[in-house]
Amino acid sequence: MQVIFTKGTQRYGQLRCVRMDGSATQTQMPEQGIAPHDMIHYVVEKRLHIQGAFFSQVRAGADISFALEHNETSRAIADKTEVWQTESIVETLQSLLWSGETPTYDGFIYLLEQACNSRDLAVPTVSQSDFEHILNEIMDLSIEWQGMGEGQSLTLKF
Template sequence: MELIFTKRKDGKYDHLAIWNAGELRGEIECPKQGIIPHDMVHYGVEHILQKRGFIGRVAAGEAAVFQMQGEAESNGVERLVEVFQADGWAGWSTAAEDMLDLYQVTCAARQCPALPLQVADVEQVRQELLRLSALWQTTEPGQSLHLEFTSRD
């Protein structure tokens, strides 16, 4: 599956087009947030951890819609994406142990099972998000960043 993130020149949104086997599977308006787009954080988390979240579910055939029906693993992925997104807003520098603690609190508050994660998992995902951030920063308005996603399904 190919994810094409396009940095728009104007407005409050960037764009994501999701292609699978030559077919457009969905398009998403991604609010500009000062860091990489939310769905690019999903890519980093799901790609590195090989967990089924939004992108993995679309790869498996679900429609790319704003709000999907809840699933235990994808709910856990969404909470983790939120924690990494907050880390990005803080400069990608939160201690991995603190991120794991925040993740546990977030999952408990949303009553969803947390994914079994270690400090090394957080550090691997962060390295991928830093790589993606560097690529996104060098993507000029009007240009696109192409990412390949292979799901575990």
């Protein structure tokens, strides 16, 4: 699946996903000072091979909306625990990146535990190596994203 992030105004960009069968779905995504939330999701889900969260559901046919609009296939692969564990990972990374300081693995694990505990979830295993790869890719994408002008796109594969 192609995942296309398009730079918009200072308030909103656009996320468009084009599946292998040519069908597509899209939504506005809020701009922020770092990589967009959905771009962080992309990196996390791809690196950790998460099969039941956002992008896998979209690839299986779900339409992007405030609450994903599922088809039978995307509903079948959706995994509530993975969805919320993934969201906890993404939120943790966002908070670390927004701080402006260089994120550490220990800081990441501490905040991830807090996020999962607040949702009554088991803490997913994220190795230090995976954390470092995720962080490096997010930083590279953030730099590329920040250098783009309105209407320019970044196309990735999921």
